Each structure stands twice: as C-alpha cells, then as structure tokens.
Amino acid sequence: MPDTMIKICGLKTPEAVDAAVDAGATHIGLVHFEPSPRHVSLNDAAKLRRRVPDSVKVVLLLVNMQPAPTGEALDAVQPDVVQFHGNETPEWLALVKEKTRYEVWKAWGLMNAQSLENVLAYESKVDRVLYDAPAKKLPGGNGVPLDWSLLREYHHRIAWGLAGGLTPENVVDAIRTTHAPLVDASSGLESAPGVKDIDRITAFCRAVREA
Numbered sequence: 001m002p003d004t005m006i007k008i009c010g011l012k013t014p015e016a017v018d019a020a021v022d023a024g025a026t027h028i029g030l031v032h033f034e035p036s037p038r039h040v041s042l043n044d045a046a047k048l049r050r051r052v053p054d055s056v057k058v059v060l061l062l063v064n065m066q067p068a069p070t071g072e073a074l075d076a077v078q079p080d081v082v083q084f085h086g087n088e089t090p091e092w093l094a095l096v097k098e099k100t101r102y103e104v105w106k107a108w109g110l111m112n113a114q115s116l117e118n119v120l121a122y123e124s125k126v127d128r129v130l131y132d133a134p135a136k137k138l139p140g141g142n143g144v145p146l147d148w149s150l151l152r153e154y155h156h157r158i159a160w161g162l163a164g165g166l167t168p169e170n171v172v173d174a175i176r177t178t179h180a181p182l183v184d185a186s187s188g189l190e191s192a193p194g195v196k197d198i199d200r201i202t203a204f205c206r207a208v209r210e211a
C-alpha cells in the first residue's frame with residue numbers, strides 16, 4: 001500500500017509551516033474563513049505559501065465564498081488545491097475544476113451510510129472528497145471524529161481523505177479501521193484554539209508513518 005498522505009491544516013505561522021514540512025506532511029492547509037481561530041488573511045496566506053517547497057502541496061480552505069472573492073483568493077495565494085468546506089454545490093465545484101488549474105476538494109460531513117451515497121453527486125466534479133464529522137458551531141475544525149466504521153468496508157468511487165478530530169493518539173486506529181489514503185488534522189495538534197503545537201505535529205506525522 002502506498003504511504004498515507006498527511007495534511008496538516010490551519011497553519012498560521014512560518015514556524016508551524018516549517019515544522020509540518022520537516023515532519024513529512026505532504027499537504028499543508030491554510031484557512032481563509034474569518035470566524036475561524038485559524039483564519040489567515042490572503043496576504044499572510046500568500047507569504048506562508050511561498051515558504052512551502054514544491055514537494056509539498058498547499059491547500060487553501062474556503063467556506064461558502066462567492067465566485068468573485070473565490071477567484072481573488074486563488075489569484076492571491078496560488079495554492080495547489082482548493083478545499084471547499086461549506087455547502088458548495090456540485091455544479092459550482094465542477095465549474096471551478098473545469099475553468100481553473102487547481103485541484104478541487106470537497107469536505108463532506110459524514111453522518112451515516114446514506115450520506116456516503118449522497119456525496120456521489122460530486123463524483124467526477126471534484127478531485128477528492130474529505131470526510132469530516134458533521135458541522136457544529138464551525139463547519140469544520142471542531143476536533144470531532146466521525147464514525148470510522150462507516151468507511152471500514154466501503155468501496156470508494158471518489159478519491160478521498162479522512163478528517164475530523166484526528167490526533168497523534170488516535171490516527172493509527174483511524175488508518176487501520178478506514179484504510180484512508182490521506183489523513184488531515186488541525187485542532188488535535190493545538191495547545192489552544194489556533195495555536196499549533198510543534199511537538200504534536202511531529203508526533204502526528206510519526207504515528208501516521210508507523211500505522
């Protein structure tokens with residue numbers, strides 16, 4: 001089985017970005033969503049983006065943004081991937097995929113077996129689905145794991161990844177249960193909301209490699 005890809009999300013400082021890259025992250029995520037404690041301005045996101053070597057992909061996370069500001073954000077940051085983490089429609093994401101050079105990911109709050117079927121509306125319209133726990137106060141970044149058993153024997157028709165409450169302590173179990181090709185962690189690697197803990201980033205990447 002190929003190595004599990006690792007996305008470390010919600011990075012706000014050069015130190016945290018460097019730590020994720022050094023620890024072996026394949027993707028780093030920048031959140032541009034003002035209500036989030038992990039929000040970065042487009043200017044700061046562009047600066048952080050420039051620190052990242054070509055071997056690591058940069059994911060810009062947006063939530064329910066209108067088309068014009070979406071274009072402005074993508075032009076400013078020039079990520080490799082755009083992760084849509086709101087109620088964006090399949091039609092809108094298909095248009096972004098068709099008209100831009102960016103990889104398009106859709107976060108999906110996974111509630112039950114039916115919602116695994118419902119996400120197929122995005123098949124061929126996005127490059128990857130990221131399963132997260134259903135939205136709470138924020139649409140994501142809530143540190144809540146989803147029910148991994150839903151994914152245990154599932155035959156996936158869309159490339160996918162696992163998010164939601166992943167930590168250095170539970171990620172081995174998550175990978176062994178779901179066989180996720182990509183794992184994504186954010187709030188589980190923090191000492192306070194929005195403050196990444198470098199040791200937890202390193203421990204998370206080490207745990208994924210040992211799974």
Ligand SMILES: O=C(O)c1ccccc1N[C@@H]1O[C@H](COP(=O)(O)O)[C@@H](O)[C@H]1O
Nearest residue numbers: 009036140141142143164165185186187
């Ligand atoms: O991190 C946030 O604040 C956030 C805000 C709005 C949408 C998504 C957000 N985070 C993403 O949610 C998943 C799961 O995060 P967690 O590990 O449970 O904290 C992940 O992709 C985050 O980047």
